[in-house]
Amino acid sequence: MPTAVPDTRTRILDLAEQLLLTRGFNAFSYQHIARELGVKPAAIHYHYPTKEDLGTAIIGRQRRRLGKWRGLPRLTELSPVAQLDALLEVYLTHLRQEQRVCLFGSLAADFRTLPEPMQRELRLFNRELTAWLAEVLTAGRTAGALVFRGEPVAKAAQVLTTLAGALQVARVHDEHQFYLIFDQLRSELLPE
Template identity: 70%
Template sequence: MSTAAPATAFDTRTRILNLAEELLLARGFNAFSYQHIAKELGVKPAAIHYHYPSKEELGAAIIQRQQRRLRKWRDLPRVTELTPPQQLEALLDVYRHRAARGPQVCLFGALAADFLTLPAVMQQELRTFSGELTHWLAGVLAAGRADGSLRFIGHPFSKAAQVLTTLVGSLQVARVHGEEQFHYILRQLRTELLPPSAA
């Protein structure tokens, strides 16, 4: 029995999701349409609607996939077995990689700008994603302060929220001033969080 049709359908669905995510990160959710996706992929808009009947469903799928990526990354042995400073560096590397890709920002930064106009389901998915990332980082910071490998004043959750807000903003700043400005901000974060011998 041939499996070509399901494989092709799966590939089309993935290609749609990949391109939609790229457009979202580069332009924002409200700045692209199914017409943009269809033209880029060389298909009819009806093909997009077949896989994602509404743009709301497509947007939610993008966030949900990012959520799965976060959970998988967070639970990888190569992350869980790291020391708190190394886990922090692993997170910073994610943003470094994003900055190196040019004008794209992170998912949270792209959607936060459009948040008030997003469908309710997307708003909730974004809150869930952001909450999980903040709680994870708060745990890393708390563990690091407990063993003396990280330093900061205040509650770990508050510091985690501040660090993530800074990272989101640093990608926005890099759009205006270039990648070098992003690295200035990262160096300042490391200086504030790591003991002098490690910064």
């Protein structure tokens, strides 16, 4: 059975997301997207009248993906350590895909130049991810499977910030630097 070709709106969103994660939001234009997709810039403006609309749509889609992912039985039925490993695998996937940074890492650098709707969506995305990870850490600590000092929400914020930073460090140095940070983070959370 042939694979369905994504519609133009989805193709635009997919490419814009890829450009955002590899270059940053301020480093691509509708011209880049139009050229890559072989369409006129007007086709992009038809679906996303402004770049703000496009950026907000990218973050919104990431939030929906996060919500679906968090609710998947194959994730919710895992132990806290396995749930943490599933999150870590997301960051490893970014590293393996042309050393892309994560959504938060990409947009945080440009945050003050982003339109307010994008800022709002990014804050919501980060809060939702942090809250989920805090729940995982709480459950892991309660079960004796994860160890850390302090409040779970603070540790969750630290873990996510460390992972975002590790992806950026890998761009400057190499994958080895990412794995050093990654392994250190994991070793600090797991009991000896």
